[in-house]
Amino acid sequence: MNNREEIDTLIEAKWVIPVEPAEIVYNQHAIAINRGIIKDILPIAHANQRYKPQQTLTLSDHALIPGLINLHTHAAMTLMRGLADDLPLMEWLNKHIWPTENQHVNAQFVLDGTQLACAEMIKGGITCFNDMYFFPESCAQAAINSGMRAAIGMIVIDFPTPYASDADDYLAKGLELRDRYQHDPLLSFCFAPHAPYTVSDKTFSSILTYAEQLDAPIHTHLHETQDEIRISLELNGIRPLERMLQLGLLSPSLIAVHMVHLTDHEIKLVQQYDCSIAHCPSSNMKLASGFAPISSLVNQGVNIGLGTDGAASNNRLDMFEEMRLAALLAKASSGRADTLPAHQVLKMATLNGANALGLGKLTGSLAIGKAADITAINFSNINLTPCYDPISHLVYAASREHVSHVWANGRMLLDDKQLTTLDQTELQYRTTIWQERIATTSKQSI
Numbered sequence: 159m160n161n162r163e164e165i166d167t168l169i170e171a172k173w174v175i176p177v178e179p180a181e182i183v184y185n186q187h188a189i190a191i192n193r194g195i196i197k198d199i200l201p202i203a204h205a206n207q208r209y210k211p212q213q214t215l216t217l218s219d220h221a222l223i224p225g226l227i228n229l230h231t232h233a234a235m236t237l238m239r240g241l242a243d244d245l246p247l248m249e250w251l252n253k254h255i256w257p258t259e260n261q262h263v264n265a266q267f268v269l270d271g272t273q274l275a276c277a278e279m280i281k282g283g284i285t286c287f288n289d290m291y292f293f294p295e296s297c298a299q300a301a302i303n304s305g306m307r308a309a310i311g312m313i314v315i316d317f318p319t320p321y322a323s324d325a326d327d328y329l330a331k332g333l334e335l336r337d338r339y340q341h342d343p344l345l346s347f348c349f350a351p352h353a354p355y356t357v358s359d360k361t362f363s364s365i366l367t368y369a370e371q372l373d374a375p376i377h378t379h380l381h382e383t384q385d386e387i388r389i390s391l392e393l394n395g396i397r398p399l400e401r402m403l404q405l406g407l408l409s410p411s412l413i414a415v416h417m418v419h420l421t422d423h424e425i426k427l428v429q430q431y432d433c434s435i436a437h438c439p440s441s442n443m444k445l446a447s448g449f450a451p452i453s454s455l456v457n458q459g460v461n462i463g464l465g466t467d468g469a470a471s472n473n474r475l476d477m478f479e480e481m482r483l484a485a486l487l488a489k490a491s492s493g494r495a496d497t498l499p500a501h502q503v504l505k506m507a508t509l510n511g512a513n514a515l516g517l518g519k520l521t522g523s524l525a526i527g528k529a530a531d532i533t534a535i536n537f538s539n540i541n542l543t544p545c546y547d548p549i550s551h552l553v554y555a556a557s558r559e560h561v562s563h564v565w566a567n568g569r570m571l572l573d574d575k576q577l578t579t580l581d582q583t584e585l586q587y588r589t590t591i592w593q594e595r596i597a598t599t600s601k602q603s604i
């Protein structure tokens with residue numbers, strides 16, 4: 159016991175589910191963490207012989223999984239949760255969301271809204287989110303304050319907003335932000351052109367040039383609704399995906415969000431160009447956008463991650479819900495119960511998201527040398543008993559209320575269900591102020 163190696167943290171658990179290799183569950187294992195990195199994954203008995211941790215956490219009834227990755231959200235939209243329900247996308251955006259954003263969204267709104275989102279996401283086992291929203295400098299600050307990993311969207315939309323005046327202004331602001339934080343270990347950056355119906359060919363082309371130079375992903379809403387496809391046919395004579403192809407945007411760097419309406423030819427294109435998809439089942443159902451052909455995309459080997467979308471169209475930032483819905487919808491719509499088994503859905507919510515963001519070497523699975531982005535789920539709950547297969551329970555039976563601990567980059571963000579980095583009372587106070595402001599103006603406009 160004398161020459162044990164000193165490490166920061168040892169987490170002992172009933173199960174460790176690394177996601178890679180697939181379908182593996184290690185019983186009575188421990189994860190050794192040093193300087194934010196997973197140093198070892200080994201049986202608990204061996205860990206105690208080999209390591210001398212500064213702190214040890216024994217989670218006797220728990221499973222450790224990779225931190226969940228929310229591949230598409232507009233985090234600050236938590237402040238508009240429940241503001242405009244039961245509407246289709248275009249009416250929701252044009253009549254409710256965009257007018258409210260125009261009136262209220264500023265740097266403070268995005269800081270407060272994103273911190274609220276981070277609190278919700280951490281409590282739900284999410285360690286990393288891919289964001290697309292105005293004032294991304296506030297999103298970056300909120301992510302830093304919370305300790306979460308985040309891919310910050312360098313957004314572009316071809317109309318003026320309180321954030322920027324035109325496409326060049328959006329791009330300049332995004333690029334300046336990326337320069338400012340390029341050495342931050344928890345932040346990465348994606349170009350985030352909003353959608354085909356709000357971004358011109360010229361703007362998409364200059365985004366592509368920058369993305370190729372900087373080797374950054376491009377994150378955009380695509381083929382979300384039939385309306386989007388109709389508008390594209392009317393204005394451009396081609397469907398949005400065909401337009402993206404002609405502009406040169408189809409590549410492994412593309413994260414196409416939604417992808418609900420696709421022909422067989424389009425599914426093959428997505429596969430051929432190795433694009434990733436952010437599947438958002440709750441948002442697609444709530445806005446009545448439709449059912450994404452996930453079973454066919456999976457059969458083609460397309461990389462699919464999961465996203466919550468914003469809290470104004472979901473209305474929760476709950477990846478457990480997205481996992482369950484993704485699995486059930488894929489089975490129901492393909493007519494095959496063996497579509498998307500639980501282990502594949504867990505991979506969608508973790509490693510596939512990391513790979514889409516170009517972060518697959520850093521996070522997304524529990525592996526030696528990767529960052530210690532870890533979520534613990536407490537299985538000592540009547541809703542999770544009996545347990546024949548913990549991976550099955552994670553997707554079909556568990557919910558975010560069962561999350562007990564969360565680490566990002568080795569730092570504990572949730573300790574026995576308590577936030578360690580964010581002050582929940584303060585967040586609730588600030589949210590009330592925004593609610594009163596937004597409610598007053600939305601009542602006036604009715």
Ligand SMILES: CSC[C@H]1O[C@@H](n2cnc3c(O)ncnc32)[C@H](O)[C@@H]1O
Nearest residue numbers: 232255290291292313315352379468
């Ligand atoms: C350019 S910032 C992001 C922009 O997107 C809006 N938005 C939120 N959810 C959706 C969705 O499902 N489809 C299209 N656009 C969406 C958000 O309100 C911001 O204006």
Ligand SMILES: [Zn+2]
Nearest residue numbers: 232379467468
């Ligand atoms: Zn979205």
